[in-house]
Amino acid sequence: xxxxxxxxxxxxxxxxxxxxxxxxxxxxxxxxxxxxxxxxxxxxxxxxxxxxxxxxxxxxxxxxxxxxxxxxxxxxxxxxxxxxxxxxxxxxxxxxxxxxxxxxxxxxxxxxxxxxxxxxxxxxxxxxxxxxxxxxxxxxxxxxxxxxxxxxxxxxxxxxxxxxxxxxxxxxxxxxxxxxxxxxxxxxxxxxxxxxxxxxxxxxxxxxxxxxxxxxxxxxxxxxxxxxxxxxxxxxxxxxxxxxxxxxxxxxxxxxxxxxxxxxxxxxxxxxxxxxxxxxxxxxxxxxxxxxxxxxxxxxxxxxxxxxxxxxxxxxxxxxxxxxxxxxxxx
Amino acid sequence: xxxxxxxxxxxxxxxxxxxxxxxxxxxxxxxxxxxxxxxxxxxxxxxxxxxxxxxxxxxxxxxxxxxxxxxxxxxxxxxxxxxxxxxxxxxxxxxxxxxxxxxxxxxxxxxxxxxxxxxxxxxxxxxxxxxxxxxxxxxxxxxxxxxxxxxxxxxxxxxxxxxxxxxxxxxxxxxxxxxxxxxxxxxxxxxxxxxxxxxxxxxxxxxxxxxxxxxxxxxxxxxxxxxxxxxxxxxxxxxxxxxxxxxxxxxxxxxxxxxxxxxxxxxxxxxxxxxxxxxxxxxxxxxxxxxxxxxxxxxxxxxxxxxxxxxxxxxxxx
Amino acid sequence: xxxxxxxxxxxxxxxxxxxxxxxxxxxxxxxxxxxxxxxxxxxxxxxxxxxxxxxxxxxxxxxxxxxxxxxxxxxxxxxxxxxxxxxxxxxxxxxxxxxxxxxxxxxxxxxxxxxxxxxxxxxxxxxxxxxxxxxxxxxxxxxxxxxxxxxxxxxxxxxxxxxxxxxxxxxxxxxxxxxxxxxxxxxxxxxxxxxxxxxxxxxxxxxxxxxxxxxxxxxxxxxxxxxxxxxxxxxxxxxxxxxxxxxxxxxxxxxxxxxxxxxxxxxxxxxxxxxxxxxxxxxxxxxxxxxxxxxxxxxxxxxxxxxxxxxxxxxxxxxxxxxxxxxxxxxxxxxxxxxxxxxxx
Numbered sequence: 002x003x004x005x006x007x008x009x010x011x012x013x014x015x016x017x018x019x020x021x022x023x024x025x026x027x028x029x030x031x032x033x034x035x036x037x038x039x040x041x042x043x044x045x046x047x048x049x050x051x052x053x054x055x056x057x058x059x060x061x062x063x064x065x066x067x068x069x070x071x072x073x074x075x076x077x078x079x080x081x082x083x084x085x086x087x088x089x090x091x092x093x094x095x096x097x098x099x100x101x102x103x104x105x106x107x108x109x110x111x112x113x114x115x116x117x118x119x120x121x122x123x124x125x126x127x128x129x130x131x132x133x134x135x136x137x138x139x140x141x142x143x144x145x146x147x148x149x150x151x152x153x154x155x156x157x158x159x160x161x162x163x164x165x166x167x168x169x170x171x172x173x174x175x176x177x178x179x180x181x182x183x184x185x186x187x188x189x190x191x192x193x194x195x196x197x198x199x200x201x202x203x204x205x206x207x208x209x210x211x212x213x214x215x216x217x218x219x220x221x222x223x224x225x226x227x228x229x230x231x232x233x234x235x236x237x238x239x240x241x242x243x244x245x246x247x248x249x250x251x252x253x254x255x256x257x258x259x260x261x262x263x264x265x266x267x268x269x270x271x272x273x274x275x276x277x278x279x280x281x282x283x284x285x286x287x288x289x290x291x292x293x294x295x296x297x298x299x300x301x302x303x304x305x306x307x308x309x310x311x312x313x314x315x316x317x318x319x320x321x322x323x324x325x326x327x328x329x330x331x332x
Numbered sequence: 333x334x335x336x337x338x339x340x341x342x343x344x345x346x347x348x349x350x351x352x353x354x355x356x357x358x359x360x361x362x363x364x365x366x367x368x369x370x371x372x373x374x375x376x377x378x379x380x381x382x383x384x385x386x387x388x389x390x391x392x393x394x395x396x397x398x399x400x401x402x403x404x405x406x407x408x409x410x411x412x413x414x415x416x417x418x419x420x421x422x423x424x425x426x427x428x429x430x431x432x433x434x435x436x437x438x439x440x441x442x443x444x445x446x447x448x449x450x451x452x453x454x455x456x457x458x459x460x461x462x463x464x465x466x467x468x469x470x471x472x473x474x475x476x477x478x479x480x481x482x483x484x485x486x487x488x489x490x491x492x493x494x495x496x497x498x499x500x501x502x503x504x505x506x507x508x509x510x511x512x513x514x515x516x517x518x519x520x521x522x523x524x525x526x527x528x529x530x531x532x533x534x535x536x537x538x539x540x541x542x543x544x545x546x547x548x549x550x551x552x553x554x555x556x557x558x559x560x561x562x563x564x565x566x567x568x569x570x571x572x573x574x575x576x577x578x579x580x581x582x583x584x585x586x587x588x589x590x591x592x593x594x595x596x597x598x599x600x601x602x603x604x605x606x607x608x609x610x611x612x613x614x615x616x617x618x619x620x621x622x623x624x625x626x627x628x629x630x631x632x633x634x635x636x637x638x639x640x641x642x643x644x645x646x647x648x649x650x
Numbered sequence: 651x652x653x654x655x656x657x658x659x660x661x662x663x664x665x666x667x668x669x670x671x672x673x674x675x676x677x678x679x680x681x682x683x684x685x686x687x688x689x690x691x692x693x694x695x696x697x698x699x700x701x702x703x704x705x706x707x708x709x710x711x712x713x714x715x716x717x718x719x720x721x722x723x724x725x726x727x728x729x730x731x732x733x734x735x736x737x738x739x740x741x742x743x744x745x746x747x748x749x750x751x752x753x754x755x756x757x758x759x760x761x762x763x764x765x766x767x768x769x770x771x772x773x774x775x776x777x778x779x780x781x782x783x784x785x786x787x788x789x790x791x792x793x794x795x796x797x798x799x800x801x802x803x804x805x806x807x808x809x810x811x812x813x814x815x816x817x818x819x820x821x822x823x824x825x826x827x828x829x830x831x832x833x834x835x836x837x838x839x840x841x842x843x844x845x846x847x848x849x850x851x852x853x854x855x856x857x858x859x860x861x862x863x864x865x866x867x868x869x870x871x872x873x874x875x876x877x878x879x880x881x882x883x884x885x886x887x888x889x890x891x892x893x894x895x896x897x898x899x900x901x902x903x904x905x906x907x908x909x910x911x912x913x914x915x916x917x918x919x920x921x922x923x924x925x926x927x928x929x930x931x932x933x934x935x936x937x938x939x940x941x942x943x944x945x946x947x948x949x950x951x952x953x954x955x956x957x958x959x960x961x962x963x964x965x966x967x968x969x970x971x972x973x974x975x976x977x978x979x980x981x982x983x984x985x986x987x988x989x990x991x992x993x994x995x
Contacts, residue, residue: 017962017987021941028952028968169350172622174580176587177602181618184606185358262475266588269477270603285478289592292481292496293489300485303478311473543752549708550747551740551767551836561783565757641757641820 040246047323054319060312068127075121076106082116083108086295089119111297113287119298122284123305129280130306133191133198134260138253140199145206146249150237152207153214164211167204175201175259176266183272191274198263202256209252213245247324254317258310265306281306333637333644340633344626351622352404355615356397360389387612410612412605419616422601427620429499430597432509433586434579434624436517441524441582442575448525449532449571453540454559464529471526476585480519480592487515497594516593520585524578531574536567569640576632583621653724655844655876656705657681661718663697663704670948674700676900676955677718682844687870687877689891689908691884691923695944697900698880702846705878706745707735723843741771744837748849750830754821758787761817764801764836765791771840772800790818804835807872808865827858834866841873848880863890884927888912896920899955900947906981916983919956954986962987 019025048055067074083093089111096103110119152163170178175198182197217223218241226240267273268282279287281302288298367383384390388399403410409419452464488496494515500508539545540563548562587599598617605613637644663675674697682688692698703709705720707727720727722743727735744767747753754763766783769776774796776782791798798817805813808831821829830850837845847866851859867890870877879891887894887908894911896904896919904917915921922940942959952958952968960967967986974982975989983989 017960017964017967019957019960019963019965019968021959021961023963024952024958025965025968028958165350169347169354172347172351172626173618174584174621174625176584177618177621180587180602180606181355181358181614184611184614184618185361258473265475266477266584269475269588270591270599272603272606285481289481292485296485296489299478299481303475303481306478307470307474311470314469314473543747543749544755546708547747547753547833547836548755549739550706550745552736552738552770553740553766554736556780557778557783560780561787562755562758565787566755639757642822645820645823 040250043247043323044320047319051319051322053315057312057315057317057319060308061316064127064309064312065131067124068131071124071128075124076109077118077121079117079121079125081118081121083112083118085112085116086114086291086298087112087116088295089297089301110301111295113284113298114291114295119284119301122279123281123302126279126281126284126302127305127309129191129274130261130264130282131309133194133264133274133280134257136191136195137199137260137264138202138256140195141202141256142206142249142253144199145203146210146242148203149207149210150214150242153211154218154233154237154241160211163207167207170200170204173201175263176270179263179267180270180272183267194264194267194274197267198260201263202259205252205256206249209248210242210245213248214241217241217244251317251321251324254313254320258313258317261306261310261313336637336643337634340630344630347626348623351626352401352619353397355618356400359611359615360393360396409616412613413610414608419612422613423598423616423620426596426598426601426617428501429513429595430583430586430590430599431624432499432502432513433516433520433589433595433597434582436510436513437519437521437524437582437585438579440517440521441528444521444525445528446532446571448529449536450559450564452529452533453536453567456537461533464533468526468529468533471522472530474523475588476520476523476581477588477592479522480516480589483515483519484592499593499595499597512595516586516589516595519589519592520582523585524581527578527581528571528575532567532571535570536563539563539567542566565639569636572632572635572639576629579625579628583625587621652684654681654721655684655723656878657721658701658705659719659721661701661704661720662716663700663709663713664716665713667948672947673900673950674713674947675704676947676950678897678900678902679718680895680902680905682876682878684843684876685870685874686892687867687879687890689887689894690878690880690897691882691887691894692897693882693944695899695947696897697947698897699848701897702745702848702878702880705846706739706743708739708745737771740767741840742842743844743846744840744842746830746833746837746845746847746850749853750826750833751853753833754824754829756821759790759818759820760824760832761798761801761805761819762786762791764804764817764832764839765795765797767836767839768797768800772797774800800839801835804839805832807869808832808835809861810835827854827862830854830858830862831865834862834869838869838873838875842875844876844878845870846878846880849882850879851886852881852883859886860889866890884912884924896923899945899950901955901984903956903985904981904983906978910978910981914978914981916977916981916988917956917985918960918962918987920983922959954984 048058077097081097083095084091087093087108090107090109091111092105092107093112094103094105097106108118108120110123113119113122148163148167152160173181178201179194179197182200183193186193186196214237223236223240226236231239264273264280265282265285268280269286271283271286273280273282284302285299285306288295288300288302291298367380367387367389371379371383381390388396391399407420409423411417412419412422448464448468452461452468455461484496487493494511496515498512500512502509540559545558545563548558553562586597587602590597590599591603598621601613602617602621604610605617658678658680661675661678662673665672665674676697678697678701680688680690690698690701700709700713703713704715705727709715715728722738727738730738754760758766768774769778776792776795776797786792802813802817805817810816810828810831816824816828821832824832830853834850837847850866851862854862863886866877869875879887881887891908894906894908895902896911896917898919904911904915904920906914911920912924915924919940922938925938926940928937940959945955945958953971954960954963954967957963957967964987970986972984972986974984977983977989
């Protein structure tokens, strides 16, 4: 008997050549170990596996780039006028670039009631629509995360005051809350619009973050961090928030399309941002009275909204599946 | 059960009180005050003072608050500033239009969403499921007013089946009334249906995976009876919550869709009052819409007692 | 010998997955005589629940029975139509699940859940069409009907106090022990020939465990029902079973009469299992855990599935599949190193 048989259990009658845990060479299999994956790796993996989410991501990036580089990629200037209400794919001939020669240009999406090229207007409109949407979610994220963290971390009175306040946000349909806030603050400035729509989303972020904080707070490493004398603020920022990051990312991705829709509704009502170049909602609103003569004036910007919202939704759904977050937690 | 209903009712009243107070305080904290905002910066001090007195704004805030609240409770909602009509009268004229559209939207939405969700869940990963899922996905990605415009172009302008503008009261006949609210109702109902369909599908899929559904199989219950008798009610429990919360989509959607179809409802009243700085109208319209939403969700909470025996008998959970 | 109620012959149930085929049940044979309690013991992941599901015909997608046969009262279940199997399930053959908290439908009264089984499998003269069932769900079942009376009778025989009143309760108004009693009532309501009880007491308090097992035994005698008792708990087996099958990684490794198995365990796995369980008679004995874990059931390439964890394994154990050998009176073990031939290795 060799040394290894010292570990042979008492019940065994003989010591075999291959004791517990020992396997002949040819039967050895590789152990699979579950690897830790970072948030970024998981996002990359979703995009590799989930083709719809990838398509969504590409469309989103496409819209963002188009908006950012609108002056370079748009076929015309936003104020350049052509014939009124020309159909999609129609052409205009004239000296449009001021080089003294006449040329023919195609209006892929037609022109509107002022003679503006619709494709150009949509590209410029994307700037405000997307910017406002991102700013709105950033605002809701900041305020909501702060409130949710405070409520979850301190509990008790602070928690109930914050959560009651949030209950009341819930009582308003998003658009009505936005309209009410615009009524108080006056329209025009994009910041007012951001706050008006953003407030309606604060409660969603606050609830998620509070829930995450409540569950993470019980974990031992938080107690450990407090035991070694970390301050509350440090514990919140360094230990708790990074762990709540995936549901927050998913929520933010799913909130951006809602913000786009909210902004579009406000500007459709004439209560949104009033910049020199109109937003998508305003473009739709402008075309509304001409639907019997020139349907494309309203429909084209509407399709733009639909496409980008759809893209954000597919991306958000893919991320939600990837992070294994149930639909009841984030929606 | 009665304790639960009392609790939810109490909560609804609390939320409404909070909403009313916030609207009151909010509109009185408009920069320069509502009177300045109404009369413009060039108004004479005398005119401002007169209007302030007329509106009772020269009183201390708590007096105004008590007065406003007690008048509201007896149904006196004040006067419109731009016309001589009472706010109550304006709202009474506008509300039936918005409510007709919203009610039609909800009924249509649920009638589409629940069967679509059931099909999606039971024919999982088959053609019918993909159709329902893609349809719902597109539905949640379209603003109601855009759906309205598309419907108006296709069924109003091109096909001429429905009127594109205006509202016919139900007193002039049910069919003309239905025709006038059909397109706006579909426009608010479809995005709503999309959200509810998604919830119905995922909830039913989750329910069909439950252990008690395996018990039913082991008992020899046929698949049809399993679905309708054993699974459906359980699956509806979370759907009811979402259907209530998503009513916000219907109400918000009605506001914009009314404008597409030129219907003088609450949405038009609200937007115009804001543009005209007609604060008494703004404040009551917002309160009314929030009130409808809170009330509908109270009804949803009460509907829960019918659908979830855990709440009907003793339940602690809400 | 009479016809066995259940005989399983070389059954193979597998689940295709992305990583390969999981052979959850890999060539299992066992039989149960009328009125006897047969234990099926194994760790979690050994495939014992899948075996139960295969017998009942409720293996979940994408699982499939790839080979072998299951005979119920002499007839092959695998050759029956879906309708025939459905009519047997819950009637002549029923199942008690592990988790009493989730095994009853929260939206149906306990009485209705039992009465439904009775209506489906016995001729009570009550309609079982979809509309009739939905009507019952909404307005409640007819209290003077035979099915409802039977439900109350069953609740009474599983010791539920005030059965008439409690039959109208919903599951959340029952305690865990009461729910499991209700499950037992449901499983036995149609006086089945065979009940498969999958870890029926695992989720319950120890004191209630004993009561439930005792009741199960009494009811077995009353209705002359055979029971296949699936558990990982040797104490439960020792207390209740007539015969025992020990299952490991999709295969049965040893079978014997209960007393014989506990006094003379032969297969190294069974020996390890007993050595790792606290013994009441011998509290000072050291507990010896079996090293390692139940293997992943995907593509096991070695012949004896226990070989990698076995202290006695030789090269041959990995190469040649072990067949059953008689190792005592009505006692068999599947191990190359056991039985008269075993010593030669």
